[in-house]
Amino acid sequence: MSERGRPRSFDRTAALERAMQVFWEKGYEGSSLADLTSAMGINPPSLYAAFGCKEALYLEVMELYSRTIGTEIWSALETVPNVKEAIGSFLLATARAYSQPDQPHGCLIALGGLHSGEVTKPICDALCRHRADNIVKLRQRLERAVAEGELPASIDVEAIATFYATVQNGMSILARDGGDHRALKHVADGATAAFDALTGG
Amino acid sequence: MSERGRPRSFDRTAALERAMQVFWEKGYEGSSLADLTSAMGINPPSLYAAFGCKEALYLEVMELYSRTIGTEIWSALETVPNVKEAIGSFLLATARAYSQPDQPHGCLIALGGLHSGEVTKPICDALCRHRADNIVKLRQRLERAVAEGELPASIDVEAIATFYATVQNGMSILARDGGDHRALKHVADGATAAFDALTGG
DNA sequence: CTTTTTTTGTATCAAACGATACATAATTAA
DNA sequence: TTAATTATGTATCGTTTGATACAAAAAAAG
Numbered sequence: 001m002s003e004r005g006r007p008r009s010f011d012r013t014a015a016l017e018r019a020m021q022v023f024w025e026k027g028y029e030g031s032s033l034a035d036l037t038s039a040m041g042i043n044p045p046s047l048y049a050a051f052g053c054k055e056a057l058y059l060e061v062m063e064l065y066s067r068t069i070g071t072e073i074w075s076a077l078e079t080v081p082n083v084k085e086a087i088g089s090f091l092l093a094t095a096r097a098y099s100q101p102d103q104p105h106g107c108l109i110a111l112g113g114l115h116s117g118e119v120t121k122p123i124c125d126a127l128c129r130h131r132a133d134n135i136v137k138l139r140q141r142l143e144r145a146v147a148e149g150e151l152p153a154s155i156d157v158e159a160i161a162t163f164y165a166t167v168q169n170g171m172s173i174l175a176r177d178g179g180d181h182r183a184l185k186h187v188a189d190g191a192t193a194a195f196d197a198l199t200g201g
Numbered sequence: 202m203s204e205r206g207r208p209r210s211f212d213r214t215a216a217l218e219r220a221m222q223v224f225w226e227k228g229y230e231g232s233s234l235a236d237l238t239s240a241m242g243i244n245p246p247s248l249y250a251a252f253g254c255k256e257a258l259y260l261e262v263m264e265l266y267s268r269t270i271g272t273e274i275w276s277a278l279e280t281v282p283n284v285k286e287a288i289g290s291f292l293l294a295t296a297r298a299y300s301q302p303d304q305p306h307g308c309l310i311a312l313g314g315l316h317s318g319e320v321t322k323p324i325c326d327a328l329c330r331h332r333a334d335n336i337v338k339l340r341q342r343l344e345r346a347v348a349e350g351e352l353p354a355s356i357d358v359e360a361i362a363t364f365y366a367t368v369q370n371g372m373s374i375l376a377r378d379g380g381d382h383r384a385l386k387h388v389a390d391g392a393t394a395a396f397d398a399l400t401g402g
Numbered sequence: 403c404t405t406t407t408t409t410t411g412t413a414t415c416a417a418a419c420g421a422t423a424c425a426t427a428a429t430t431a432a
Numbered sequence: 433t434t435a436a437t438t439a440t441g442t443a444t445c446g447t448t449t450g451a452t453a454c455a456a457a458a459a460a461a462g
Contacts, residue, residue: 005428008436009439023232027316029231032420042440045423050439089376110374111316113372115226117226118230118231123456126343159390163388163391163392166368167367170366172315183360189360190361192391194391197394198391205408207459209410210409233449234451244410246453248410250409255450
């Protein structure tokens, strides 16, 4: 790409990961440029040259989060054959991810942009889109189970998908309030135990 | 109390209610003094004379919210005799309150202070205390049901209370994302349907 | 009356905010 | 070499932030 001129003196990916930690912990509005540049180990002009602006940096952080932590949480939903076990594994992965001791608790996406005054419109839209996509993923997994004959076609897939996405989002708040892995696992187990009642089994 | 001096020219309670709307919609950091004074119909010196500072105003708003909207949501939990119906009513009241068309969607307390950088320490502590108290209220209701012989003593009351508080918190995020009363009711119904599985019935 | 007390509106404060101007340094291309 | 290009550090920009100083206004107390 750009080979001419003075080379960048920092690792762009490493800096982005540092920025993710800051935004994840403090939120968009709560993270000042000073917080970010300090954590990233660079000065403002380097940040603006490499990422554009604070908003663009946040959007890029969102994609990084989705690609790494997000994938970690959601992969089991597709890979586990039995639908109830798949959702159970997905919720346990959520409990695990949300209580990692070396990371901010809860989900960057679930907790972001919940107040209109604290994020820009593009960020709010992107966050809402990601959260809506979570419901879609769950619904499609349930539809697959119906297609495979594992669940009756009479179930309300949208309602059940919304239920599990809502439980997961609530787990982010629980994790932020200091809920440990044990507490999160109880919620995951409880929601899994509800599966039969929800699917009319 | 203070009868001497120039009388206040605005309704303190009405102004507090306006402030609640702003904080509820935009969050603490997202609400500027200009937003607040504009909505309250007063100038900064009047705000500071009547409420102290932005932080104190928010804390007072929290109490108002808890006393009004909060009571609206939680009263059924105590008044309904049957514990499953009590929790069901509590969740339906939540669904109703979170989707009022003339109010911000979701709960001021559930959505507040989720990012350390966006609130002061006293506010974060007060919000966490309120949310922890929600779990206590649910646990005590379950303990009452056990004492009344409605549920077996073998159940994990803390785990079940945490589950329902978590579902309720998730409903705030769903409501913020545009989830309507129908979607919220589905979640409430689903969580209520899970009651028997959770209580080993 | 006059004095005292409190509130009000205007105008503004110092600090923090996101974002840049600018000169210098470091690299490639000619 | 020289020119062109890009990144860096310092220092600072204009705005917005939460919060006040101040004088005028409006009430009760003496």
